[in-house]
Amino acid sequence: MAAVCLALAAGCGPQAAGDPAEAIKAGWNSYRMGEFNQAVKAFESAQAATKPGDPLYAQALYALATTWNLRRPGEDEALARRLYEKVLQEAPKSDEAAWSLLALARMQQLVQADQEPDYPAVRQAYQEVIDRFPEHLAAHEAFVHQQATWLTTLRPEDAQSVVDAIDKFVAAHPKSPFLNAVYSVQSCAYGILKQGEKHLQAELRALEHRELDPTNPNMDNAAVYWGIASIAEFECGDFATARKFYRRLIGEYPAEQRVYGARVALKRMDDLEAKTRKEVGLPAATPAAAPATGGGQ
Amino acid sequence: MTSRVFGFVRRWFALGVVLAVFGWAVITILAMRSDEAPSDTILLRVGHWQLEAGVRDGINALAADYQEVWHKQWEGGGKNADGQVWRELYPDKPKVKVVQDAIPETVYGQWVTTQLIGGTAPDMMEIGGVGGIPRTMEIQYWNRYFYSARPYINRPNPHNAGTELADVPFRLTFKDTMRGGYIEELQEYVAFPVSQFAVRIFYNRDLLKKLTGLDKAPTEYRAFLAACEKIQGRKNPQGKPYTPIAASAYHFQMWEGNMFNMVTYPALRKIDFNRDGFAGNDEVYTAFKIGRVSFDYPPYRAKFKMIREVSQYFQNGYTGLNRDDAVFLFAQQRAVFITTGTWDARGLQQQALGKFTVGVMDFPLPLPTDPEYGPYIEGPNYERPGSGAPFGITRFCMYPDVAADFMLFLCSQRGNEKLNQYFGWIPAIIHTREDPLLKGFEPHLVGVYEAINVNLGGETLIKWQQVLSKFQVDPNYTIDDLQRDFEPFYKDKGLKDFLEQQKDWRRGIQITEQGLAGMRARALVAGGDQAQADWIRYRATLMNRQVLMEIWHNMQMVMVEKGPILGDIGPYEYSPEVLDKIRERLRQGKDGH
Numbered sequence: 001m002a003a004v005c006l007a008l009a010a011g012c013g014p015q016a017a018g019d020p021a022e023a024i025k026a027g028w029n030s031y032r033m034g035e036f037n038q039a040v041k042a043f044e045s046a047q048a049a050t051k052p053g054d055p056l057y058a059q060a061l062y063a064l065a066t067t068w069n070l071r072r073p074g075e076d077e078a079l080a081r082r083l084y085e086k087v088l089q090e091a092p093k094s095d096e097a098a099w100s101l102l103a104l105a106r107m108q109q110l111v112q113a114d115q116e117p118d119y120p121a122v123r124q125a126y127q128e129v130i131d132r133f134p135e136h137l138a139a140h141e142a143f144v145h146q147q148a149t150w151l152t153t154l155r156p157e158d159a160q161s162v163v164d165a166i167d168k169f170v171a172a173h174p175k176s177p178f179l180n181a182v183y184s185v186q187s188c189a190y191g192i193l194k195q196g197e198k199h200l201q202a203e204l205r206a207l208e209h210r211e212l213d214p215t216n217p218n219m220d221n222a223a224v225y226w227g228i229a230s231i232a233e234f235e236c237g238d239f240a241t242a243r244k245f246y247r248r249l250i251g252e253y254p255a256e257q258r259v260y261g262a263r264v265a266l267k268r269m270d271d272l273e274a275k276t277r278k279e280v281g282l283p284a285a286t287p288a289a290a291p292a293t294g295g296g297q
Numbered sequence: 298m299t300s301r302v303f304g305f306v307r308r309w310f311a312l313g314v315v316l317a318v319f320g321w322a323v324i325t326i327l328a329m330r331s332d333e334a335p336s337d338t339i340l341l342r343v344g345h346w347q348l349e350a351g352v353r354d355g356i357n358a359l360a361a362d363y364q365e366v367w368h369k370q371w372e373g374g375g376k377n378a379d380g381q382v383w384r385e386l387y388p389d390k391p392k393v394k395v396v397q398d399a400i401p402e403t404v405y406g407q408w409v410t411t412q413l414i415g416g417t418a419p420d421m422m423e424i425g426g427v428g429g430i431p432r433t434m435e436i437q438y439w440n441r442y443f444y445s446a447r448p449y450i451n452r453p454n455p456h457n458a459g460t461e462l463a464d465v466p467f468r469l470t471f472k473d474t475m476r477g478g479y480i481e482e483l484q485e486y487v488a489f490p491v492s493q494f495a496v497r498i499f500y501n502r503d504l505l506k507k508l509t510g511l512d513k514a515p516t517e518y519r520a521f522l523a524a525c526e527k528i529q530g531r532k533n534p535q536g537k538p539y540t541p542i543a544a545s546a547y548h549f550q551m552w553e554g555n556m557f558n559m560v561t562y563p564a565l566r567k568i569d570f571n572r573d574g575f576a577g578n579d580e581v582y583t584a585f586k587i588g589r590v591s592f593d594y595p596p597y598r599a600k601f602k603m604i605r606e607v608s609q610y611f612q613n614g615y616t617g618l619n620r621d622d623a624v625f626l627f628a629q630q631r632a633v634f635i636t637t638g639t640w641d642a643r644g645l646q647q648q649a650l651g652k653f654t655v656g657v658m659d660f661p662l663p664l665p666t667d668p669e670y671g672p673y674i675e676g677p678n679y680e681r682p683g684s685g686a687p688f689g690i691t692r693f694c695m696y697p698d699v700a701a702d703f704m705l706f707l708c709s710q711r712g713n714e715k716l717n718q719y720f721g722w723i724p725a726i727i728h729t730r731e732d733p734l735l736k737g738f739e740p741h742l743v744g745v746y747e748a749i750n751v752n753l754g755g756e757t758l759i760k761w762q763q764v765l766s767k768f769q770v771d772p773n774y775t776i777d778d779l780q781r782d783f784e785p786f787y788k789d790k791g792l793k794d795f796l797e798q799q800k801d802w803r804r805g806i807q808i809t810e811q812g813l814a815g816m817r818a819r820a821l822v823a824g825g826d827q828a829q830a831d832w833i834r835y836r837a838t839l840m841n842r843q844v845l846m847e848i849w850h851n852m853q854m855v856m857v858e859k860g861p862i863l864g865d866i867g868p869y870e871y872s873p874e875v876l877d878k879i880r881e882r883l884r885q886g887k888d889g890h
Contacts, residue, residue, distance in 0.1 A: 024822075025822065028815065028818045028819065028822075031814075031815055031818070032440070032815040032819075033440055033441050034437060034440050034441045035441065063818065066814045066818075069814075070807075070810060070811040070814055071811070072807070072808070072811065095821065099817070103814075106810065110806060110807055110810055111803075112803075113800035113801075113803040113804055114800060141839070144839075144840075144844055145843075145844065148844045148845075148847055148848055149847075151848045151851070152847060152848065152851040153851075154851060154852065154855055177832065177836060178836065180836070180840065181836065181839070181840045181844060184840060184844075184845060185844065185845075185848070188845070188848050196875075211833045211836060211837060212833075212837070213484075213830070213833050213834045213837055215447075215450065215451070215468070215486075215830075216479070216481075216484065216834070216837070217468070217473065217474045217475055217476040217479050218476060218479065218481050219837060223573070223574075226573070226574055227572075227573070230572045234572065234868075234869070234870075234871060234872075234875060235875065236875070236878065237871070237875040237876070237877075237878030237879040237882060238878075238882070239879070239882070240887060254742060254743075255681070255682055255740075255742045257574070257575075257679050257681060257746060258574040259742070259743050260675070260676060260679065260743050260744055260745060261565075261574050263743070264675075268869075272871070272879065273879070273883065276876075276879055276880055276883055277883060279880075280880055280883060280884060282883055282884070
């Protein structure tokens with residue numbers, strides 16, 4: 001009995017792992033599977049096996065902080081905050097420090113379901129990430145979140161400030177991997193500003209930088225094509241672009257739900273153009289200039 | 298001495314009996330287990346709820362085939378997906394045996410939950426939208442208790458060797474590129490879907506001919522109603538009237554989803570305020586609230602008229618009946634039509650065997666010239682092709698690579714075709730042949746869809762269910778009554794229910810944040826191409842599920858509380874400014890053809 005108790009006791013609490021890197025890897029695997037107690041144990045053992053100054057120490061602390069922050073149920077936000085701050089203290093120049101600072105900002109934004117975030121404070125927290133780690137991916141992500149918070153007001157002046165900030169960001173970081181995100185946010189801003197042409201241009205730039213996960217069967221460009229086509233049609237009256245993207249939707253995604261709508265749109269534009277031509281005294285489009293629209297009603 | 302022995306027996310008798318029974322149970326179980334899975338055999342258990350005819354036979358047949366395949370590959374130096382030789386991995390297991398646990402649908406959810414939490418789940422399990430398991434719980438189950446199928450998706454399926462799919466990556470051998478095995482929330486492939494499904498109308502050809510003189514069921518709406526009318530006027534040898542359409546509460550949903558909702562599509566052009574091509578519940582609510590639509594709106598009115606016209610040919614009290622009651626009526630040749638999915642096709646065929654011929658027809662469509670429905674019918678109902686019956690490999694499986702190999706076998710071109718021939722279902726794999734009965738089940742890839750989702754949850758949903766039920770059962774309860782009883786309530790209480798639903802949205806954001814942290818960690822430790830792929834997945838999820846969602850959510854809230862941002866202009870109408878631009882472009886010769 002005593003041996004059993006000893007064996008059980010030995011299984012509790014942090015232990016020095018043989019290989020902290022392996023323990024961290026195992027911990028993240030447990031985390032992804034929702035086995036948070038096991039994840040905490042693994043990260044604690046990695047932490048116990050390393051010392052401040054060791055990159056693995058910061059990794060273990062960050063992982064531990066993330067688990068206490070985001071585990072459900074059983075989260076401990078105060079502990080998570082302390083651990084993130086410890087990462088910032090112990091390894092202030094590390095990758096984990098940048099991600100920890102971003103995590104602290106995210107904690108301010110992701111409030112309980114019945115609360116509203118304190119947006120000025122949230123924006124300031126994102127700004128801190130941008131100021132302290134300007135070239136880090138975490139800062140690029142912080143910038144995207146920060147600009148998105150301005151759009152939540154739906155005020156034109158805030159939308160204009162987002163447009164300007166994004167122009168500056170793109171000029172400073174022309175190769176940022178977050179370009180799709182920043183152009184998508186800018187597109188929303190132009191939508192609020194009701195600037196159709198610029199709205200369309202931002203959408204086209206976002207598409208240019210769009211990254212598709214080829215292994216995700218649900219991820220494609222169908223919704224983006226539809227969005228571009230409808231902005232071109234109804235905000236810009238740019239039927240050339242609208243037709244191009246409705247046709248791309250039909251051609252590239254023939255089983256997509258909106259294919260029928262795209263066909264209707266092509267016919268709608270043909271009909272309107274024919275009517276408008278008559279109104280303004282222009283000759284009807286020649287058959288060569290008006291190819292089949294791929295159906296209609 | 299005797300009394301001491303007697304005293305000993307009396308003292309320990311109860312314990313002795315318990316121990317004896319326990320010993321007997323242990324021996325029996327061991328003997329049964331040994332009989333079921335001798336020491337040279339890998340035992341794989343598979344749990345599912347498919348009690349339809351043909352399914353268990355199909356799995357047994359494919360299991361028998363796989364036993365041979367396994368033995369051959371074990372003997373012949375066959376390798377697993379990682380290139381390891383099976384025989385070296387399992388030197389003392391030249392045999393495989395597959396055993397089924399077929400559990401009724403009504404208790405399947407509880408069974409899955411207890412098996413998974415109790416750690417006694419079979420090696421492979423079917424999960425997916427059944428048994429009352431909430432979606433969030435199902436995702437947790439997939440994440441916690443099942444192996445990922447990702448290691449197999451980009452490699453050719455070894456069981457397709459010698460076929461035209463020999464070099465095709467596994468996921469691309471599925472008709473839906475394996476969407477049915479992918480969990481968007483986890484960004485992960487977790488299951489092997491084996492079949493596709495579709496819903497159509499089945500009918501008793503012989504009875505139709507006898508009662509109406511028709512050789513084939515009419516697919517034009519008015520002719521279909523006329524046939525139903527004729528059938529209703531006829532009596533069987535017992536003097537009881539025939540029922541044109543066998544139905545139940547379960548079947549009503551199929552009629553609604555595949556037929557009645559078709560006429561509501563034109564509403565999309567009035568209420569799709571964000572122009573995403575769909576009419577969300579928020580947009581429907583807003584449209585009602587600002588008076589853009591009401592139950593007076595002709596396409597909506599048409600839907601309820603169609604419900605009335607068709608459901609008068611359902612049997613009395615159908616809303617209180619269940620699926621089996623309707624099937625029973627059809628099988629007894631007391632009804633001519635029944636709507637159901639491919640999952641019931643084989644069962645209906647078997648029940649009809651030697652008695653009558655089963656025909657399959659599409660849902661009847663009104664003609665474009667139909668005076669009442671013509672203006673609102675723009676096409677058939679859109680059907681998204683997707684695979685179902687997803688089987689995952691549980692983490693309790695002692696031989697997960699062998700279980701995966703069995704699943705690859707079921708999803709091979711030959712295996713899947715054969716399996717679905719037994720099932721009477723549509724194969725999930727491309728370049729496969731299907732049962733002739735299923736010829737009418739090709740999905741409508743171009744079509745219309747519903748634009749009347751009034752489900753905001755909470756009190757308004759309960760009220761909607763009440764008025765709809767009343768409309769279904771009471772012929773004196775008109776669409777005007779339904780409008781009077783529901784519309785003011787919906788407009789008044791809808792916002793509260795919508796706001797309550799939005800709390801779930803915030804909880805969803807938290808869960809996504811949890812997943813993103815795990816994805817980011819994986820990307821940080823991965824190297825080379827894997828890291829790049831992981832970062833792409835991370836950024837795509839971040840963008841679509843967090844950043845834009847927050848903005849859209851706020852736009853949605855403004856729309857619901859204050860009305861659409863577009864004002865009085867319909868989402869698919871051109872503003873005067875845009876019309877000017879169009880004229881100008883035409884004058885400049887920029888017509889865009």
